[in-house]
Amino acid sequence: MNSHEIFEESKQYMPGGVNSPVRAFKDMEITPPVIKKGEGAYIFDEDGNQYIDFVGAWGPMILGHCDKDVVKAIKETAENAIAFGAPTELELKLAKHMCTTLDNFDMVRMVNSGTEATMSAVKLARGYTGRDKIIKFAGCYHGHFDGFLISAGSGVMTEGIPGSAGVPEASIKNTVIGNYNDIENIEMIFEKMGNEIAGVIIEPVAGNMGVVPAKKEFLQKLRELCDENGSILIFDEVMCGFRVAYKGAQSLYEVTPDLTTFAKIMGGGLPCGAYGGKREIMEKLSPMGPVYQAGTMSGNPIVMAAGLATLTKLYENPDLYVKLETLGEKLEKGALKIAKEKNLPLCVNRCGAMITLFFNEEGKVENYEDAKKCDTDMFKKFFLHMLNSGINIAPSQFEALFINTTHTEEHIDSFLQAMKKFQV
Template sequence: MSERYTRSQELFAAAQQVIPGGVNSPVRAFRGVGGTPIFFASGSGPWLTDVDGNRYLDYVLSWGPLLLGHAHPVVVKAIAMQAAHGTSFGAPTKQETELAEEVIKLMPGIEQIRFVNSGTEATMSALRLARAYTGREKILKFTGCYHGHADMLLVQAGSGVVTLGLPDSPGVTAGAAANTLTAEYNDLEAATAIFREQGNEIAAIIVEPIAANMGFVLPEPGYLEGLIELAHSYGALLILDEVMTGFRVAPGGAQGLWGLKPDLTCLGKVIGGGLPVGAYAGRREIMQHVAPAGPMYQAGTLSGNPLAMAAGLATLQTAFGTHGDAQASPFAQAEARARALAEGMRKIGEELDVPLQVGQVGTMFGFYFLKESGLHVRSYAEAKQMVDPSRYASFFWAMCERGVYLAPSQFEAGFISAAHTDKDVARTLDAAREVLKG
């Protein structure tokens, strides 16, 4: 690395003495791109500034939550006003109900919601609820899909494990993983075969509507609908993990965009407006099994934290034009720029004969550097075979040098905010063209 990152290198050296690997989440270690992690000092709108004073257009956005960009004044004001009244009570507040009502309004298939503190808590709790509701023990997940780091879900997991080149995590017991079945994403026949053999023992299918932890892989036509039908035909539940896609691909998430009707939904990221939050939600008859309404126990001292509730409510109301014209909403503007960015990358790849697979839905996007033209990734197995992570690593650092910050892994999705402008997108595409010309 150049002298451009001197202070980051110093801080990383210090961090490694007191924090395992120098980071508090593995993807931050930059193992997927090499070099020293960049330490950031501040963010404003679409911009990040690192500790060495370098500025970047940010397409990571805290891995998705910052739909309005960094330090949006409406969100900052909401947090500050709540902080002045207290940061946490461990007791009910009206903000919990207000955010719940806002989420339910945007996602009509949801009737009740329970807030937690992370996406991992949300998926873990949703699966416990599915087991309690059905009286069954087994679950089906898909290879390369990441649903948090609960023991039963660290089986053929996604981006973090892919980037680090690790198999299933040490510390996960055989017993914890014994009831977790796996199939390839986008392979409905494989899922059907598993249900034919063990369907009466399966409590739920859990799936990302867009597989965004193995890069950016869209579902094949009819795949998600087929999974829902398959689950219901055997009396199992379908859990849609919209921690990443929720309020990112459409106001109603992937389920609203594609007319899906999951039994349970997992949410996170955007609903906290940049503060830690998660949630699981679904049909009233199922959610009524959650304590204290029902017997399935789940608790959290800081769940429904008033700071996160205030930030999430401010974000959703501002992003989707709750108090104005939805067609001219900040979300709609961000979606248009995400489309322009993806189309621009696709054209650059064609123009320069660089094999790229580019995808975009709503304000999410992603692109693979393929090993050769004509390939198309539809699953984790194909991603491992067809993708060239080393080329992405070189591209990542070259873009950083030009003031554009992308995910430090080929196997992560990208995000755009309402704060990004047409000029920012054009600047990003100019930088990409310059890098790919070589």
């Protein structure tokens, strides 16, 4: 069957033909290529097309597709251990690796997705402080947990909807929305209700309204306000963790959160998530403490093995991050040059190998309101042109494109060559 046939039949059995909305390319109004195989920098569809991939499974594939060490770890583990629901040495190895190679990370709890990591971290912040209110920022996406589905980025933003049906008022009454990068606004919120705030959750480099790095002073202010008010600061590094630097965005900003959430890269492409941080807070988790959170598949041996292989390779080869930065800079500079030559309204936001090309007249995107002003029609034309030229980027203006360690200068050149041929 070709992509069209597979996708049409999939629609009969899965809503929209997919298991996660953005994959349906609804706004792009085309059938998504159905992917058959991935190898290094490339993916191949069921129709025999090859694409240079800048989506990387929405972030996890930082080592490229089917990295040989990750595949080996998965195969070897699967020979003996698929699932036990019991403690394993592999869990210890990954937990110890994370706690010893990351800063501010005394203890960790493994889960199965980014959503699970963020919703559990928030519950822990509430359990620890005995308070209910959580501040999140407009344009940040922390997964599909009810309490976060207002002013969310990612697919919610792409579809232009304020939130989701099926979320009871009661689930969001304790969610307070702040403006990203707006110090006055966050000061005002804390002034009004500081002693009710259990925690603040933020993507320190936002990737879900397109890439929007936080300003250092803004994160420092959050740290200060959380300290003054006894609130927990949670950095959601599901996307930027192990991506913008091995030790995540917090190492670039030198701001220390109380808890950090991870997923994507840390599972090596398998379903995974984790949250962790200060021992004193983590010890409130069941079975040590009163905050209950559990998971049949949590700490699954194959997932642990894939995660460990990925993180070990990244940690032992810091030059990989130098390569990602070099290629990221090449793409950024090249895209801006082409935009100037072609008179395209382009603003490029980048943090390492996490980049968004915003079609934006104003030349800056620093928050959700700025991002919403982008020309999504122009983005759509750009996306379709790039896909037809063999370049796979996310089908939304409000997502990041990711460079992986198997990309080369030639792949970036191919991206830029394709961009040169873009006609508005």
